[in-house]
Ligand code: KG4
């Protein structure tokens with residue numbers, strides 16, 4: 001017999017996006033009913049990075065109007081919801097507390113359970129909302145602003161870490177290099193568009209740990225190499241910026257692609273899932289598609305709009321955990337965040 005639809009409202013507020021969304025499990029299959037997102041990027045740009053206190057205050061301003069809008073867009077009443085999910089961590093403590101506070105209060109008011117979600121699990125599962133959803137098992141390349149990890153994923157909640165960055169994340173490598181080139185925060189997408197006009201072979205930049213034989217990454221040295229190159233160019237930098245951007249992107253993409261292929265080979269898996277903000281990078285997608293096609297590997301990505309932080313991935317992760325009988329249900333009115341939280345602990 002077909003199960004009745006099960007609906008979860010999810011809140012994301014771990015960093016600089018306020019995300020609210022409703023996901024419905026329809027006969028076990030997740031479907032996005034409505035979502036709202038407010039990005040704080042413009043607000044933080046003047047400071048060159050996220051200012052935590054400003055982030056928390058802006059989440060407070062945005063979260064209730066966004067929730068009303070999402071409920072109206074979905075055409076649902078509070079009584080139509082079955083659970084309220086929120087990002088419990090990792091992230092900025094004050095920012096996380098806003099989503100947690102609203103979720104717990106709302107759940108108490110409507111008498112529904114609150115479900116705590118790990119932010120990275122949200123990213124990792126986000127391709128399940130795409131037009132070409134993956135199936136388990138797969139290797140996941142998780143590339144966000146704060147994390148770079150390769151995982152063997154055999155089911156919901158079954159994530160084996162294969163390798164990760166020992167210093168900067170891939171997103172940080174993009175952002176810090178972009179800053180050196182005078183591009184606005186967050187630099188990843190700006191560096192990517194500048195790179196379109198440049199020559200990726202113009203400068204020989206390091207590919208750290210490429211031949212280490214492990215699945216770990218290191219990107220801190222790349223940023224230093226970009227700085228050295230930028231200084232060497234001096235007054236010539238403005239006319240060579242596109243070449244330097246293209247060379248930087250090529251170095252990052254090269255390492256991500258080669259290590260992903262190594263992870264696929266070592267694990268014997270034939271499916272790759274890419275998730276997180278850097279997964280929006282077109283050069284990375286083109287290189288992965290090409291390399292995978294030659295090896296008979298299928299690659300899955302989140303929809304472009306769901307690569308960076310959003311509420312849909314949080315509602316989705318809660319829904320998939322519910323479907324798998326593995327929800328992180330909170331005690332009624334329990335109120336907690338985990339600014340530092342290892343995915344291996346869940
Ligand atoms: O996953 P995400 O929203 O944040 C974290 O959970 O950390 O990822 C944000 C990161 C930033 O570093 C941003 O520069 C990068 O993703 N990013 C990109 C692109 N779009 C976003 N990097 C390279 N190319 C892009 N198109």
Ligand code: ZN
Pocket residue numbers: 119123144145277308309
């Ligand atoms: Zn994120």
